[in-house]
Amino acid sequence: MSLLEADHLFKVFGKHPDDAVERLRSGAGREELREDGATAAVVDACFEVGEGEIFVIMGLSGSGKSTLLRMLNGLAEPTAGRVLFDGQELTALNGRELRSVRSHRISMVFQHFALFPHRTVLENAGYGLEQQGVDRGERDRRAAEALELVGLGEWKDSWPDELSGGMQQRVGLARALATDADLLLMDESFSALDPLIRREMQEQLLQLQQQLRKSIVFITHDLNEAMRLGDRIAVMRDGRIVQQGTPAEIVLAPADDYVAAFVEDVDRDRVLGRAAVRPGGPGADRGAAGEVPQQAPRDAAAGGKAVNRG
Amino acid sequence: MARIPLGDWVETGVDFLRDHFQPFFDGITTVVSGMYDGVDAVLGAPQPLLLAGILAVVALWLRGPLAALLSFAGLALIEGVGQWDQAMSTLSLVLVASVITVLLAVPLGVWAARSTRVGAALRPVLDLMQTMPAFVYLIPGIFFFGVGQVPGIIATIVFSMPPGVRMTELGIRQVDGELVEAAEAFGTAPRRTLLGVQLPLALPTIMAGVNQVIMLALSMVVISGMVGGGGLGASVFTAISQVDVGLGFEGGIAVVILAMYLDRMTGALGRRVSPLGRRALARERSADRSAVLRYRPSTAVAGVAVVVLALVAGGLHTFGGSGGTRAALPAGHDVGHGRTVDIGTINWDEGVAATYLWKEVLEQRGFRPQVQNMDVGALYTGMSTGRVDVELDSWLPVTHADYWRKYRGSLTDLGSWYGPTSLEVSVPSYVKDVHSLADLKGRSKEFGGRIIGVEPGAGEMKLLRSTVLKGYGLDKEYQLTTGSTAGMLAQLERSVKAKEPVAVVLWSPHWAYSKYPLTKLADPRGLFGRGDRIHTLAHRSFPSEFPQVSRWMKGFRLTEEQLGGLEQAIHDAGQGHEQDGVRTWLRSQPGLVDRMAPLGAA
Numbered sequence: 019m020s021l022l023e024a025d026h027l028f029k030v031f032g033k034h035p036d037d038a039v040e041r042l043r044s045g046a047g048r049e050e051l052r053e054d055g056a057t058a059a060v061v062d063a064c065f066e067v068g069e070g071e072i073f074v075i076m077g078l079s080g081s082g083k084s085t086l087l088r089m090l091n092g093l094a095e096p097t098a099g100r101v102l103f104d105g106q107e108l109t110a111l112n113g114r115e116l117r118s119v120r121s122h123r124i125s126m127v128f129q130h131f132a133l134f135p136h137r138t139v140l141e142n143a144g145y146g147l148e149q150q151g152v153d154r155g156e157r158d159r160r161a162a163e164a165l166e167l168v169g170l171g172e173w174k175d176s177w178p179d180e181l182s183g184g185m186q187q188r189v190g191l192a193r194a195l196a197t198d199a200d201l202l203l204m205d206e207s208f209s210a211l212d213p214l215i216r217r218e219m220q221e222q223l224l225q226l227q228q229q230l231r232k233s234i235v236f237i238t239h240d241l242n243e244a245m246r247l248g249d250r251i252a253v254m255r256d257g258r259i260v261q262q263g264t265p266a267e268i269v270l271a272p273a274d275d276y277v278a279a280f281v282e283d284v285d286r287d288r289v290l291g292r293a294a295v296r297p298g299g300p301g302a303d304r305g306a307a308g309e310v311p312q313q314a315p316r317d318a319a320a321g322g323k324a325v326n327r328g
Numbered sequence: 329m330a331r332i333p334l335g336d337w338v339e340t341g342v343d344f345l346r347d348h349f350q351p352f353f354d355g356i357t358t359v360v361s362g363m364y365d366g367v368d369a370v371l372g373a374p375q376p377l378l379l380a381g382i383l384a385v386v387a388l389w390l391r392g393p394l395a396a397l398l399s400f401a402g403l404a405l406i407e408g409v410g411q412w413d414q415a416m417s418t419l420s421l422v423l424v425a426s427v428i429t430v431l432l433a434v435p436l437g438v439w440a441a442r443s444t445r446v447g448a449a450l451r452p453v454l455d456l457m458q459t460m461p462a463f464v465y466l467i468p469g470i471f472f473f474g475v476g477q478v479p480g481i482i483a484t485i486v487f488s489m490p491p492g493v494r495m496t497e498l499g500i501r502q503v504d505g506e507l508v509e510a511a512e513a514f515g516t517a518p519r520r521t522l523l524g525v526q527l528p529l530a531l532p533t534i535m536a537g538v539n540q541v542i543m544l545a546l547s548m549v550v551i552s553g554m555v556g557g558g559g560l561g562a563s564v565f566t567a568i569s570q571v572d573v574g575l576g577f578e579g580g581i582a583v584v585i586l587a588m589y590l591d592r593m594t595g596a597l598g599r600r601v602s603p604l605g606r607r608a609l610a611r612e613r614s615a616d617r618s619a620v621l622r623y624r625p626s627t628a629v630a631g632v633a634v635v636v637l638a639l640v641a642g643g644l645h646t647f648g649g650s651g652g653t654r655a656a657l658p659a660g661h662d663v664g665h666g667r668t669v670d671i672g673t674i675n676w677d678e679g680v681a682a683t684y685l686w687k688e689v690l691e692q693r694g695f696r697p698q699v700q701n702m703d704v705g706a707l708y709t710g711m712s713t714g715r716v717d718v719e720l721d722s723w724l725p726v727t728h729a730d731y732w733r734k735y736r737g738s739l740t741d742l743g744s745w746y747g748p749t750s751l752e753v754s755v756p757s758y759v760k761d762v763h764s765l766a767d768l769k770g771r772s773k774e775f776g777g778r779i780i781g782v783e784p785g786a787g788e789m790k791l792l793r794s795t796v797l798k799g800y801g802l803d804k805e806y807q808l809t810t811g812s813t814a815g816m817l818a819q820l821e822r823s824v825k826a827k828e829p830v831a832v833v834l835w836s837p838h839w840a841y842s843k844y845p846l847t848k849l850a851d852p853r854g855l856f857g858r859g860d861r862i863h864t865l866a867h868r869s870f871p872s873e874f875p876q877v878s879r880w881m882k883g884f885r886l887t888e889e890q891l892g893g894l895e896q897a898i899h900d901a902g903q904g905h906e907q908d909g910v911r912t913w914l915r916s917q918p919g920l921v922d923r924m925a926p927l928g929a930a
Contacts, residue, residue, distance in 0.1 A: 109415055114517075132510035136528050136603035146514040177607065197514070303681025 020066035021233045022090065022201060027063040027099035029085050032056035039098045048256050059085040061257040063099070067201075070231040076244040077254030086254070090235060091124045092116045103201070121149040126193035130208040131186045133178040139165065139189050140174035146197035164196035165189070167226065184215035186319050188222070195230070204236045208243065220246055241280060244265045245269075245289050253277050265289045346471050347435050353472040356482075360424065364477045368420040374638070376407040379416075382637045383589065389630030390596035402585040407580040410904070411563060415586060418559035421477060421549040422590065425484035426542045433489050433541065434534065437496020438522065447497060454490040462487055467705045474715030476700065480561075488544035495537025499530030513921045528603055535598030542590050550583055554703050560586075562701055566675055566903065571817040575903055657694055660927060663876055664695030671699050672707045672716035678862060679721025681894045682745065682886070684906040686720065688914065689925050690877065704731070705785070711867050712738040717874070718866040718881070723749060726860050727787035727835075733841055738868050745884040746837075746891060747861030750848070751788045753779060754834045756824055757845040764840025764850035765800045768831065772805040779830045780819045784810040788833060791856060799855040806831075820844065837891060839899065890917070 030038040030051070038056040048058050060082045064088050067073040077083045088094035090101055092108055097171040101108040108119065114117045125146055144161030152160070165171050178186055187207060194202055208216045220243060227234070238244050244251050252262035253273075261273035269289050270277035329602050357902075371379065380403035388396035406415045418910040438448035462483055469479030511521040527534075553561015563579035566572075601603030669690060673683040683699055690697040700716065710716040710730075712735040722728050724744075732739075755762050762768060768775070779802075781789050789810065797803040816832050817840065823830035824844050834840060836848065864881050886894070894913050901909030914920060 042541075091513060093509060117515040117517060119515075120513060126510070126513040128506050128510055130504075130506055132504070132506040133527075134507060134525060145511075149515045149520075193514075203513075 021069045021104055022067040022235070023102040024063050024065050024086075024090065025100040025102060027060055027086065027089055027101065028058070028097045029060040029082070029089060029094060030056050030058050030097045035097045058082075058257050060089070060096075063259050065252055065259065065262060067233050067235055069200075069233050070227075071249045072227065072234045072236055072247050074236045074238060074244040074248030074251045075254060075259075076238055076241065076248075076251055078239055080259040083239075083254050083255040084205055087205055087235060087237050090201075091120055091126065093201055099318050121146060121195065121197050124201045124203065125197050125199040126203040126205065127187070127190045127194045127207040130210055131178075131183075131190045133186055133189055133193075135178055137178075138174065139170065139176050139178065139181070142178060142189055143174070143192040145193055146199075150197065160198075161192070161196050164192035167195060168192045168222070182215075184219060187211060187219060189225070191226075195232075196224075200233060202232050202234045204234060206237050206239070209238065209240065214241070215290050223247065241284055245284055253280065342468055342471065350472075357473045357478045360428070360473075360478050360481050361476065363424045363428075364420055364481065367423055368417055371420055372413065373834065376412045377404060380404055380407065382634055385630055385633045385637065387589070387593065389627065390593055390600060395592060399589055402589065406582045406585055409582065409589070411560060411579055411582040414558070414563045414579070414719075415582045418546070418549055418553075418561065418583070419586060419720040421481060421484070421557065421559055422542060422545045422554075422586075425481045425488065425545045425549065426538075428481075428493055429485045429489050429541050429545065430538055432485070433492025433537070434496050435532075435640055436489075436745060437493040437537075438500060438527075440493060440497040441500035442522075443524075450493065454493055457486050458490040462548060466552060466554075467703070467709060470709040470712060472874050474713060476715070477557055480549060480557030483552055484545050484548040488513045488541045491540035491544065492537045495540065496530070496534050497532030499537070500526050502533060503529045507874045531597060531602035533604050535594070535602065539591060539594040539598065542594055543587060546583070546590060554845070556708075566701060566816045568780060571814055571821060572903065624882045657692070661692065662694030663925075663927070664693055666694065666696055667874075669695050669697045669874065669877065670715065670717045671697055672710060672719040673699060673701055673722055674704045674719075675701055676721055677898075678746065678837050678891055678893050679897055679911060680906060681891060681910075682720040682862075682884075682911045684898065685894060685914075686881070686884075686924075688907055688910045689880075689921050692921055693925050693927075695766050695877070704728075708735050711735070711865065714738075714867045714869060717868070717870055718742070718864065718877075720745070720862070720864045720881075722863040722865045723787065723860040724863050726791065726857055727751070728860075730790075732865075739865050740868050740871060742864040742866055742870075742878060742881045743884075744861035744863045745881075746886050746888075748859030749862060750836045750859040751791065751856045752833055752834055752836070752848045752851065753792075753827065754846045754848050755831050755839075756820075756827075757847050759828060759829045759847070762849065763847060764852055765796070765802070766852065768802055768849070769805065774829045775806070775831050777805065778831070779806050779808050780816045780830060781810050782813045782816050782833055788835060788856075792833065796851075796855045799853055808833075817849060837888065837895075839895060842892070842896075884924060 028039045028042065030042075032038075033055040035056060036055070036089075038051050038058060041051065042058055048061070051058050063086055065073070075083045075086060085094055089096045090103075090108075092101075092111070096109055099109075103119065103124070106119075108116065114281060117141075134145065137145070140161050143164050144157040147157040147160055162171065162174055167175050168191050170185060170188055170192065173181065173185065181189065187210075190207070207246065208219045211219060223271050224247065236244075236247055238247075248265055250262060250264055251268050252259045253268065253276075254260065255276055261268060261277050263271075263315065266289055268277065269281050269284055269286055272281055374382070380400050383403055384396040387399040406412055434808040436450065442452050465486065466479060466483045469482050473479040473482055500522075507525055507529070508521060511525045516524065549557065549559060550561040550564065553559055553563070560579050560583050564576055564583070567574075567576035567579055587907045599609055671686065673679045673761065687697040687699055700710075702710065707719055711719060722732070724732055725743075745748040753765060753768075759774075762771070779792075779797075781792070783789065789808070792808055797806065797808065798834050820830060820832050820840065821844075831849075834846070834848070840846065841848075864884065866878065867883075893916070894910070897913035898906050898909035901912065
């Protein structure tokens with residue numbers, strides 16, 4: 019059973035958002051709406067994320083991926099559609115219930131780290147626990163553990179601005195892990211880092227994932243990153259998800275010219291080599307190109323892919 | 329275009345507020361003046377140098393030894409020029425006004441930062457508060473809050489609030505949106521996000537706003553000294569209106585020292601209270617541990633030092649002080665039983681003389697007269713509301729005719745004690761062949777085409793503009809400059825020193841006639857009218873509240889000789905020692921006190 023489900027999510031900014039959703043449902047395009055002063059950020063997004071799965075949402079800037087991510091933990095309220103998290107309809111919760119879910123079960127890692135400059139590294143890592151109401155001793159212990167996990171155990175008494183970008187983002191990751199949330203939302207979390215560090219962070223995330231088996235929704239505009247991290251990938255364009263599937267599926271059977279152009283330069287051997295060891299094989303359960311299969315996550319795949327990555 | 333009666337509407341509104349919300353304003357007055365009295369009592373209690381020491385320890389804690397040394401030197405200088413009490417009163421005004429302002433401004437700024445609509449609505453209001461000339465609301469403030477410190481404090485709050493609101497709003501808006509989002513993403517409730525993330529990170533900006541609030545408060549408090557706010561403002565105001573440049577400078581330098589102290593301390597406090605500032609501070613210190621000048625006592629050490637000094641101060645005060653008690657009066661002389669009489673004065677010499685004369689007399693009769701120095705508009709407004717009981721310097725029927733017309737309903741005339749006075753234009757005696765206003769015609773080149781005037785609102789100025797200049801055909805030839813009495817006297821002094829021709833607007837009695845050789849220009853056509861007499865006016869209820877004092881004042885007369893002698897004695901005693909001058913003079917007037925205030929059946 020999937021941990022998270024996005025059910026026909028829409029997000030429209032501007033005038034008369036509800037009318038705009040109706041028109042989008044009956045096939046109106048983004049440009050038509052823009053003339054009437056409404057901006058469709060996300061149009062009819064549907065997907066599921068399984069337990070222990072890394073689900074990557076990939077798209078260029080302005081494709082609506084960040085807005086989509088923020089609807090998953092209620093930071094942005096959907097104009098229409100539902101978010102189901104562990105069988106619970108997030109979109110129906112009141113503010114206090116939603117905050118409780120956010121502090122206990124869904125955490126987030128930000129593009130520019132969003133560390134609190136007036137708190138030490140340890141206090142930053144413990145922030146989520148503080149919001150949960152965990153007492154000081156317990157909080158510090160668990161925050162220190164999370165810092166150990168990301169390799170920053172010795173830095174807990176430092177201040178954020180004393181750390182390099184990569185280290186700061188590891189603090190951000192520790193903060194998200196410390197709360198023991200089931201779902202991690204990662205918003206372009208490695209985009210602000212330089213390529214070498216970014217690569218290191220990707221490796222570290224995969225190693226951690228082997229150990230922790232979280233469900234992760236990862237946003238990126240970098241195709242190689244998407245291929246490297248994603249169990250499954252959704253490609254967004256102009257607010258719509260144009261294709262979702264395993265990396266191999268995206269590469270081998272792009273749904274349209276847009277996706278095809280996107281994946282042209284990707285390292286196929288690597289993607290396919292990895293895909294080949296997956297039981298079931300790529301494309302076996304695919305319908306015609308352009309149809310988007312809703313795949314259940316395959317727990318069995320996790321072990322194999324990790325070997326391949328290491 | 330038709331005239332829009334905006335002013336009338338405002339006046340109607342002010343009247344309505346005054347008539348219907350007086351208890352509300354009285355409540356504010358009570359609270360604010362209570363705060364002021366409390367703070368002033370604390371600051372005024374210790375020996376000046378001891379308090380200077382306490383303030384220097386605060387400087388040591390916040391900024392180090394050099395700042396402490398300079399603070400102490402500066403504050404000692406204030407004491408050295410005899411401005412300490414005024415400075416402490418000003419400091420109390422600033423502290424009270426700033427605390428209230430910050431308590432209002434920070435929440436408003438937070439509100440404005442969180443709601444674009446509130447921010448947009450506040451902006452024009454803040455503009456208005458900041459740019460409306462203070463006198464526009466300083467004088468009407470007396471309607472609502474009476475004369476004294478409160479209207480000054482209210483005006484100060486109005487004037488100094490905008491930067492507090494704006495900087496708070498800016499500081500909160502400047503906090504990185506991703507940080508706020510991060511707090512939300514971890515389930516932080518909006519209020520805790522505000523307290524735990526936005527406010528701490530906005531604190532440096534907010535403290536810069538607080539610093540601005542305090543500096544503006546100081547400048548406004550000085551201005552409010554003119555409407556009876558007291559403190560250094562009153563010192564400076566009194567000094568300049570008597571063209572006492574030296575004293576004006578002493579008051580001014582005290583303002584500057586206070587300003588610099590407050591500015592540096594709040595600036596440093598900003599770094600102390602914000603978490604980021606504390607870190608920067610710690611880093612600086614560890615980088616340069618050896619330097620003596622970087623020494624800062626810990627908060628605890630500084631706190632202990634302040635407490636010890638404060639205790640010493642309190643102790644000295646307890647043992648040293650019995651200053652407040654009244655001298656014992658001979659039997660039968662205590663008519664007043666310590667009742668307070670508020671006497672207003674507008675700082676004209678004859679008024680000061682009569683006021684301090686009565687202060688001395690009333691004290692000898694067991695009253696507690698309190699003299700308040702204020703602007704003429706403030707005086708009449710205050711007296712009409714009963715906040716001032718009585719004043720001795722109304723020039724009627726001409727000079728103060730406007731005020732009398734406006735407020736006569738709530739005032740009563742206790743008769744005139746001196747007269748007739750005269751209004752005139754005067755020139756230095758070395759200007760040849762000018763003896764009458766008519767002689768000025770055709771000589772405008774000599775006088776630079778100007779007649780040096782005084783405050784535009786003065787009755788004499790109105791008379792000159794409307795009648796006198798036209799009557800002598802001078803209105804085309806001469807420009808009547810407007811300014812202040814102090815400015816006129818300064819110009820007179822300058823011209824006399826340079827032996828240049830000058831024509832100034834003057835009146836008699838005035839000390840300028842004894843100081844400079846001047847010719848009063850004759851008014852052959854009688855356009856200035858008959859001379860005013862100087863009247864004693866009081867609030868309507870004064871005769872029933874103080875029947876005996878009213879009777880005494882009704883019988884009060886001074887001759888020109890007496891007034892001249894009294895003014896001279898007060899002048900010789902010097903600023904701040906008016907009453908000593910009065911006592912000296914009274915020794916030459918045996919029996920005068922008993923004639924002014926006859927006792928019982930006698």
